Amino acid sequence: MLKNILWDFDGVILDSMEVRDFGFKEIFKGFKASDVKTLLEYHRLNGGLSRYVKIRYFFESILNQSITDTEVLEYATRFSDIMREELINPKNLIEDSVHFIKKNHTNFNFHIVSGSDQEELRFLCKELGLSDYFISIHGSPTPKNTLVKELLVKYDYNITESCLIGDSINDYEAARINDISFYGYNSISLKESGNKYIKSFDTFSI
Incomplete structure:
Protein backbone atom coordinates (compact mmCIF):
# COMPACT_ATOMS: atom_id res chain seq x y z
CA MET A 1 0.00 0.00 0.00
CA SER A 16 4.32 24.52 -18.67
CA MET A 17 5.94 23.06 -21.79
CA GLU A 18 5.00 25.88 -24.17
CA VAL A 19 6.08 28.51 -21.66
CA ARG A 20 9.43 26.79 -21.09
CA ASP A 21 9.88 26.48 -24.87
CA PHE A 22 9.36 30.24 -25.01
CA GLY A 23 11.92 30.74 -22.24
CA PHE A 24 14.65 28.86 -24.09
CA LYS A 25 13.85 30.72 -27.30
CA GLU A 26 14.19 34.02 -25.45
CA ILE A 27 17.51 33.37 -23.71
CA PHE A 28 19.01 31.95 -26.92
CA LYS A 29 17.38 34.33 -29.42
CA GLY A 30 20.79 35.51 -30.60
CA PHE A 31 21.70 32.03 -31.85
CA LYS A 32 20.77 30.16 -35.04
CA ALA A 33 17.13 29.10 -35.09
CA SER A 34 18.09 25.59 -36.22
CA ASP A 35 20.36 25.14 -33.18
CA VAL A 36 17.65 26.37 -30.82
CA LYS A 37 15.19 24.00 -32.48
CA THR A 38 17.57 21.10 -31.78
CA LEU A 39 17.73 22.16 -28.14
CA LEU A 40 13.94 22.31 -27.88
CA GLU A 41 13.72 18.76 -29.21
CA TYR A 42 16.19 17.65 -26.55
CA HIS A 43 14.29 19.63 -23.92
CA ARG A 44 10.98 17.95 -24.78
CA LEU A 45 12.49 14.47 -24.76
CA ASN A 46 14.14 15.10 -21.38
CA GLY A 47 11.53 16.98 -19.41
CA GLY A 48 12.89 15.80 -16.07
CA LEU A 49 16.37 17.26 -16.61
CA SER A 50 17.24 20.63 -15.16
CA ARG A 51 17.76 23.79 -17.21
CA TYR A 52 21.38 23.77 -16.06
CA VAL A 53 21.94 20.49 -17.89
CA LYS A 54 20.04 21.70 -20.97
CA ILE A 55 21.93 25.00 -21.16
CA ARG A 56 25.25 23.18 -20.94
CA TYR A 57 24.04 20.65 -23.54
CA PHE A 58 23.18 23.49 -25.91
CA PHE A 59 26.70 24.86 -25.82
CA GLU A 60 28.77 21.70 -25.48
CA SER A 61 26.80 19.23 -27.61
CA ILE A 62 24.98 21.42 -30.14
CA LEU A 63 27.34 24.37 -30.59
CA ASN A 64 30.50 22.44 -29.66
CA GLN A 65 31.57 25.33 -27.45
CA SER A 66 32.74 25.45 -23.86
CA ILE A 67 30.75 27.28 -21.22
CA THR A 68 31.68 28.14 -17.64
CA ASP A 69 29.57 27.44 -14.57
CA THR A 70 29.14 31.20 -14.15
CA GLU A 71 27.78 31.55 -17.69
CA VAL A 72 25.40 28.63 -17.17
CA LEU A 73 24.10 30.34 -14.03
CA GLU A 74 23.62 33.63 -15.90
CA TYR A 75 21.50 31.96 -18.58
CA ALA A 76 19.58 29.97 -15.95
CA THR A 77 18.82 33.15 -13.99
CA ARG A 78 17.46 34.87 -17.10
CA PHE A 79 15.36 31.80 -17.83
CA SER A 80 14.01 31.77 -14.27
CA ASP A 81 13.03 35.45 -14.45
CA ILE A 82 10.90 34.68 -17.52
CA MET A 83 9.32 31.66 -15.82
CA ARG A 84 8.37 33.64 -12.72
CA GLU A 85 6.49 36.10 -14.90
CA GLU A 86 4.77 33.60 -17.16
CA LEU A 87 3.93 30.59 -14.96
CA ILE A 88 2.06 32.17 -12.06
CA ASN A 89 -1.18 32.17 -14.05
CA PRO A 90 -3.55 29.56 -12.50
CA LYS A 91 -4.79 28.68 -16.00
CA ASN A 92 -1.59 26.64 -16.40
Missing part, protein backbone atom coordinates in the same frame (compact mmCIF):
# COMPACT_ATOMS: atom_id res chain seq x y z
CA LEU A 2 1.40 3.37 -1.00
CA LYS A 3 1.79 6.03 1.64
CA ASN A 4 4.36 8.37 0.08
CA ILE A 5 3.87 10.03 -3.32
CA LEU A 6 6.65 12.03 -4.94
CA TRP A 7 5.39 14.33 -7.67
CA ASP A 8 7.13 15.72 -10.70
CA PHE A 9 5.95 19.28 -11.40
CA ASP A 10 6.11 20.26 -15.05
CA GLY A 11 3.62 18.32 -17.13
CA VAL A 12 2.09 16.66 -14.08
CA ILE A 13 0.92 19.55 -11.89
CA LEU A 14 1.58 22.48 -14.21
CA ASP A 15 1.15 22.56 -17.99
CA LEU A 93 -2.51 24.26 -13.57
CA ILE A 94 -3.55 20.75 -14.60
CA GLU A 95 -6.98 20.47 -13.01
CA ASP A 96 -7.06 16.65 -13.01
CA SER A 97 -3.98 16.20 -10.81
CA VAL A 98 -4.46 19.34 -8.71
CA HIS A 99 -7.94 18.22 -7.70
CA PHE A 100 -6.54 14.85 -6.58
CA ILE A 101 -3.76 16.57 -4.61
CA LYS A 102 -6.14 18.90 -2.79
CA LYS A 103 -8.53 16.06 -2.01
CA ASN A 104 -5.90 13.59 -0.79
CA HIS A 105 -3.04 15.60 0.75
CA THR A 106 -4.03 14.48 4.26
CA ASN A 107 -4.17 10.82 3.21
CA PHE A 108 -0.62 10.57 1.83
CA ASN A 109 2.79 12.10 2.32
CA PHE A 110 3.16 14.37 -0.73
CA HIS A 111 6.49 15.80 -1.91
CA ILE A 112 7.59 17.52 -5.13
CA VAL A 113 10.82 16.40 -6.83
CA SER A 114 11.36 18.40 -9.99
CA GLY A 115 13.94 19.29 -12.59
CA SER A 116 12.83 22.92 -12.24
CA ASP A 117 14.99 25.36 -10.31
CA GLN A 118 14.23 24.90 -6.60
CA GLU A 119 13.82 28.57 -5.68
CA GLU A 120 11.62 29.20 -8.71
CA LEU A 121 9.62 26.06 -7.95
CA ARG A 122 8.90 27.12 -4.38
CA PHE A 123 7.98 30.61 -5.58
CA LEU A 124 5.51 29.21 -8.13
CA CYS A 125 3.94 26.83 -5.62
CA LYS A 126 3.43 29.69 -3.18
CA GLU A 127 1.96 32.00 -5.83
CA LEU A 128 -0.34 29.26 -7.11
CA GLY A 129 -1.52 28.29 -3.62
CA LEU A 130 -0.02 24.79 -3.69
CA SER A 131 2.67 24.92 -0.99
CA ASP A 132 0.49 23.74 1.89
CA TYR A 133 -0.37 20.48 0.13
CA PHE A 134 3.23 19.24 0.17
CA ILE A 135 5.53 18.30 3.04
CA SER A 136 8.53 19.47 1.02
CA ILE A 137 9.37 20.89 -2.41
CA HIS A 138 12.69 20.07 -4.10
CA GLY A 139 14.27 21.01 -7.41
CA SER A 140 17.45 21.55 -9.38
CA PRO A 141 20.36 21.98 -9.60
CA THR A 142 20.45 18.73 -7.58
CA PRO A 143 19.70 15.81 -9.99
CA LYS A 144 16.29 14.24 -9.54
CA ASN A 145 17.56 10.75 -8.67
CA THR A 146 19.62 12.33 -5.86
CA LEU A 147 16.63 14.35 -4.66
CA VAL A 148 14.59 11.17 -4.43
CA LYS A 149 17.33 9.30 -2.59
CA GLU A 150 17.87 12.09 -0.07
CA LEU A 151 14.15 12.47 0.55
CA LEU A 152 13.62 8.74 1.17
CA VAL A 153 16.47 8.73 3.67
CA LYS A 154 15.50 11.97 5.43
CA TYR A 155 11.92 10.89 6.05
CA ASP A 156 12.79 7.22 6.56
CA TYR A 157 10.24 6.10 3.97
CA ASN A 158 9.81 2.46 3.11
CA ILE A 159 10.53 2.09 -0.61
CA THR A 160 7.68 -0.42 -1.00
CA GLU A 161 5.27 2.27 0.22
CA SER A 162 6.64 5.01 -2.05
CA CYS A 163 6.14 6.00 -5.67
CA LEU A 164 7.01 8.74 -8.12
CA ILE A 165 4.50 10.20 -10.59
CA GLY A 166 6.07 11.79 -13.66
CA ASP A 167 5.79 12.47 -17.36
CA SER A 168 9.29 11.76 -18.65
CA ILE A 169 11.86 8.99 -18.97
CA ASN A 170 14.04 10.90 -16.51
CA ASP A 171 11.31 10.55 -13.89
CA TYR A 172 11.13 6.83 -14.58
CA GLU A 173 14.91 6.51 -14.22
CA ALA A 174 14.88 8.40 -10.90
CA ALA A 175 12.27 5.99 -9.57
CA ARG A 176 14.04 2.90 -10.94
CA ILE A 177 17.43 3.88 -9.50
CA ASN A 178 15.85 4.30 -6.07
CA ASP A 179 13.77 1.10 -6.26
CA ILE A 180 10.40 2.79 -5.88
CA SER A 181 7.28 2.40 -8.00
CA PHE A 182 6.70 4.68 -10.97
CA TYR A 183 3.46 5.90 -12.51
CA GLY A 184 3.51 7.65 -15.86
CA TYR A 185 1.11 10.52 -16.49
CA ASN A 186 0.33 12.88 -19.35
CA SER A 187 2.83 11.23 -21.70
CA ILE A 188 1.94 9.00 -24.65
CA SER A 189 5.46 7.55 -24.85
CA LEU A 190 5.35 6.40 -21.22
CA LYS A 191 1.91 4.91 -21.77
CA GLU A 192 3.16 2.91 -24.74
CA SER A 193 6.29 1.71 -22.94
CA GLY A 194 4.33 -0.54 -20.61
CA ASN A 195 4.84 1.39 -17.36
CA LYS A 196 2.09 1.78 -14.81
CA TYR A 197 0.07 4.65 -16.18
CA ILE A 198 -2.53 7.10 -14.87
CA LYS A 199 -5.05 8.03 -17.57
CA SER A 200 -6.97 10.24 -15.17
CA PHE A 201 -6.84 10.82 -11.44
CA ASP A 202 -10.63 10.55 -11.40
CA THR A 203 -10.21 6.80 -11.82
CA PHE A 204 -6.82 6.44 -10.10
CA SER A 205 -6.82 4.17 -7.04
CA ILE A 206 -3.96 2.96 -4.89
